Amino acid sequence: MFKILQFFISLILLYSPIILSSQNNSTQEIDIKGRIIEADTKESIPFAHIFFEGTLNGTTSDINGYFVLKLTDVSNKPLIVSSVGYKTKTLTNYSSNSEITISLEKNIYMLADIEILADNLPTKRKLRMFKAYFLGTSNNAAETEIMNPEVLNFFYDKSTNTLNASATEPIMINNSALGYRIIYYLENFKASEDNVEYTGNYYFEELPVDNADKREKNLIRRFQTYKGSRLHLIRSIWNNSLKQDGFTLFYTNYKKIKLNEVITDLPTGEKIICLSPGAIIYYGDMNQSTTYFGDMNQSTTYYGDARPSEKSYLMQQEDCTKIDKDGYYDPKTVKWSGQMSEKRVADLLPYEYLPYKK
Template sequence: MHLKKTFRAIIIFKLKLLAACCIIILSLSLSVFNCFAQSNYTISGAVSDENKKPIADAIIFVDGSEIVTTTDNFGRYKLNVPGLGSYTISVKMMGYDGLTKDVMLKTRAMTLDLSLTLHSVLLDEVKIGVDKKWQSDYELFKTQFLGSTPNAKACEIVNPEVLSFKMDKSLFTARANDILVIVNPHLGYRIKYMLKYFRFSQKIIGTMLHVETSYDGNTVFEELQGTNDQKQEWVKNRALAYRGSMVHFMRSVFSRRLLEEGFIVTQLSGDGNAYDDNKPVNFDTLETSRNQAFVTFRSTGLHITYNVEASLKLAEQKGNAISRKDKITNDVVLKYHSYLLPGEKQIVVDARGRTSVGYIQAFDIKGDWSNQRLADQVPFEYSPPVSNIK
């Protein structure tokens, strides 16, 4: 009798153990399925020429990301993107003009067909040799395009021969007849940049020298191969490039964590330069709509200070108790001052900090952000390391 009870108990125990294992396996399967489903967002379509003929081997990429693919023999492509949001899709093929399309992904899948036109080669795009004038123009372009930060000075443009320059009175312009390839050894990226336009001008107005640089294009990032020591250095440098950047700011707008992330935002008054960091604006009052994927706010003149210590003090004064684990790492002190002047009337921002029309179209940017150029950018998929402050 005792043996039967023991045997029955063992069977019951094994059945319970089997049931528990099944539940765990089912839970893990559902978790994996949910993770996959949540990241299963696609933009797909076909690329053709003006005569509707498919174009094979065209390069398709999501601007500002590491997402890139090529078309198949039928001109078809498919891009897997992180989720709902704003995207700029770019296509490049030798012999055709580059093309970009701004889209807003509001469902899991979108079809986007693209048509390319043949490229007309202009005479001034053809250079024979490199003279001193071209070299001096190139140095000017590099400084204004990449910036003057340590990251910028370390960058190398691999194919400068695709560039041509023109000076018309006080306006200096640059054009590229192919994708620019830039290596950024400080951040660990190879960048491919499809330049749309580049303009630089400087002129004296009254007694002041006014300098203005503007350019636009589409970017795709590739990870460089490196040693473990190099990769650790890249992690640190990327975090420094991200902190206080415009992408960091826009993500903080979306998450409603401006003060917690180190940003003090005040509205400009008077002549457009006056501000008071002790009176931060309640950004919620600028919002006009919000959902899980997008937030829309009214564009107005803003001054943005990035100063972690000062912003956390303000947050605590306003009664926002911030636990130590919520405070971002500030082992290197960064302090930035920037101005956002109205461009578009309404700005739509997604969770990754991307705006529907791009920063250049959305705002007139001045101050420190205007000096952070291509060499200080990270892909929009970038996530900063988790704070180690306890």
């Protein structure tokens, strides 16, 4: 176990973002400046998206491929660079003290591959299925809309009852319940009744609101969505506040987890948690029902109170997972099931989110 931790820590130190320590100094603003070019021709790529994963911090390159992105307190997340027709690039090793050049490789689609993906299921039905799997079925999802469904391509495999999807452009998602727009670059999507798998990169923008009442409703819905979420859990683990926040964690053999036995502090200011093979997570009052069917529209029903217990499972895909104070973790190192896995794109919150206080 000690050798595994040593190896993991060495990787963290090697690939952690190189950002000036003064970025957290509120009196001095620091930017990342650079240019996006094509790998083969070295020509500029205009209107590429550059953003920190899962945050409100993103921008686009200008007509000549240049961009400026401000560093914030959550800028220790992976830096994502995406553009239509190119392979997405993830940067974890970059500097803010010099202009950087980022080259993207073309994403070549073979026509023969596309022609194979044909089925007899109506497109409208496949779109409804995609929304249910991708956005979810929560009350938030009911108020969330995909603004450009024409960029989506579907193939339904009748032999396995599996829906496959891809997108030719970033999916623009307006979540009126939470007051966010999500720009989502979909990489892979495959879903059936028994299993839903999708990967991609995304960032947020605040949706404009025209009155104070609407903003107040957004803030309350964000708070309700946050309570018991994956974001809430990771922050609770970081702060060692599971009990205060309503979480109880067990190993898969139902032995209670003690965080001081599974958490290691890193020299980078981050932490790693080693729960292999996984954990059982309860949120709320364990003496009540294990499923919560509350109405999210009842904004004060569980405002700060324990609610009936929700049960989820966390299975580590690697020995350890890096986490940070904002609730970030590498999604490729963890697989969720149970209540938390039912929370999909319509229930996402940016890493800048802070709990609502009325």
